[in-house]
Amino acid sequence: MHRHQPPSHRFPVRVYYEDTDAAGVVYYANYLKFCERARTEWLRALGFEQQTLREERSLVFVVRTVEAEYLKSGVLDDALTVETSVAEIGRSRLVFAQSVMRGSERLFDCRVGVVCVDWNKRKPASVPPDIRALMTSHHETHSESHR
Template identity: 40%
Template sequence: MNSRRIEVPVRIYHEDTDAGGVVYHANYLRYMERARTDWLHERGLDHDRVASEYGVLFVVRSVEVKFQRPARLGDNLLAVAELAGVRHGLMLFRQSVVRGTQSLVRAQVMVACVTVKDFTAAVIPPALAHFLGVEG
């Protein structure tokens, strides 16, 4: 696993699926959120610490999703998040949900840095950028 990528195991349960045993489309966003949250956690941070120590939050600005194949009840998947780029207060993640070698869902997720005080756009603080390994 490289420093810009994380893979998070996901097992599919009844609660994830419709009556036909197929994963409900919105659940893929939850799996991808888990991967991004674990990406942050792997760096020793969580959302509360980022807010309290740096005065900023990370929020999803946009998501482009391409559904390719369905996941089904009982599947063992991986939710993947890879930091693809950083510009000022934005981080672009390339994400996917895979089953073995099959890509089920691909997404590009733009995450914005905003102030805790009033949710206005902010540049990622240099100390935080260094800590995240996203400087420059």
């Protein structure tokens, strides 16, 4: 589906009973929830809280596109890791490459297109320079290491 880049961020997830479906495997939509949490925690690790960005800068990041591939099933009590990296950075758009791993085994891959939005105007806004600088440094570092 996409070239895997070294992750900028790793987020651990434990599979609980509530995450599984009638067949006892991780319900398909929950992989997207795991990835959402990982992107939020990655932004927090960079020093930006989503609530603070909305309150102080009127900025939110909204999902516009998702391309997902389900490879293997996670099950109850699995210790998973969501690996997140920046695949593309535009003026107001970011594309994240994310994988859900069980050890070295890849269960799920996705590319998530996110748009930076001025919450008051409800229109796309440029990614702020301070956030762009941190994301760009991660993006360039990982892109170069894969050449």
